[in-house]
Amino acid sequence: MDQLSAEFAKQRTSLKEDVSALIRDAIRPIQDSLDLLQTTVSSFQKRLTSVESIAGDDFERLTVAEASIKMLQTQNQSLADRCDDLENRSRRANRRILNIPEGSEDGKDPIKFISDVLMEMMGSEVFPAPPERERAHRTPTSRTSRRSSPRAVLVCFSRFQQKEAALRWARNHQLQYQGATIRIYQDVSVLLAKKRAAFNSVKQALYQKNVRFHLLYPARLQVMHGDDRLTFDSPDEAQQFIDRTFGKD
Structure with a gap:
């Protein structure tokens, strides 16, 4: 009996080793795939971190560029207005x-x-x-x-x-x-002439309603309504006044 028990123990140990070897052989490709996947994920994480860093730098540069563009647009408009004013002053005579x-x-x-x-x-x-x-x-x-x-x-x-x-x-x-x-x-300059011409439809409406008006320099409309003198800086403001006062046609 002792010899039989020893033989069974030996067979059991051998079987366990064989099963373990089979399992290791079976899961080795899976483990290799997992290792490769882990390496790939790590590589992507590094690249993503690099891209995020570059994107952050680009966003900062874009923010600075947008601020600079807005400043230049403001300066350009100011210079254009000053040039147009100087041109019109030179034409005053x-x-x-x-x-x-x-x-x-x-x-x-x-x-x-x-x-x-x-x-x-x-x-x-x-x-x-x-x-x-x-x-x-x-x-x-x-x-x-x-x-x-x-x-x-x-x-x-x-x-x-x-x-x-x-x-x-x-x-x-x-x-x-x-x-x-x-x-x-x-x-006047071409630019100012266009601004003044923008009031033409409003002036025509006022003329049809027998309302006195003057086009003031550079491009403002003064309307005499009763005892009031109303000044409008844009045709839209003047049209809104006409619609409120006389109703829409």
């Missing part, structure tokens, strides 16, 4: 005269021609003596067959009082020259 028949000044001195035209339209009531001008010319300076209306005449006055007198008279009187209705406006 000018008046733009529209609808003088094309070619009526041919062969004549432009300055003397405009002086004679102003005297003919306004007379001594505005100009006791011919107004003093520095220069006068058509704009654009060359004719084109594609243009149907006469080119504007740009006049630079030497005296502020004469320049203002011509504009005030033109606002309150109908000017005629060789059968054409003449209009006189202040000379």
Whole structure:
């Protein structure tokens, strides 16, 4: 019996070793795969950490760049506004005269021609003596067959009082020259002209409702409503006033 028990113990030990060997052989590929997976995950974690670091640096740079762009945009707009203001200040002595028949000044001195035209339209009531001008010319300076209306005449006055007198008279009187209705406006930059033109529809609505108004320099609309003088900086504000006061059409 002792010998049989010893033999069974020996067989059991051998069987256990065989089973253990089989298990180790079976799980070795799985363990290798797990080790490879762990290595891959570790590599991805390192790369992700690196990408997060780079992204964080890029975000900081982007934030700084956006702040710089906003500052430059503000500075650029400020410089553009100042340049436009300087341009309009340089034009303050000018008046733009529209609808003088094309070619009526041919062969004549432009300055003397405009002086004679102003005297003919306004007379001594505005100009006791011919107004003093520095220069006068058509704009654009060359004719084109594609243009149907006469080119504007740009006049630079030497005296502020004469320049203002011509504009005030033109606002309150109908000017005629060789059968054409003449209009006189202040000379302004292209940018300011667009800002002032934005009020055209509002001005037309006020005119139809017999409401007095003035377009103030540089681009503000003053409306006389009862005893009040209301000033609007944008066409939208003026339109809202019209809608509130007179109702929407």
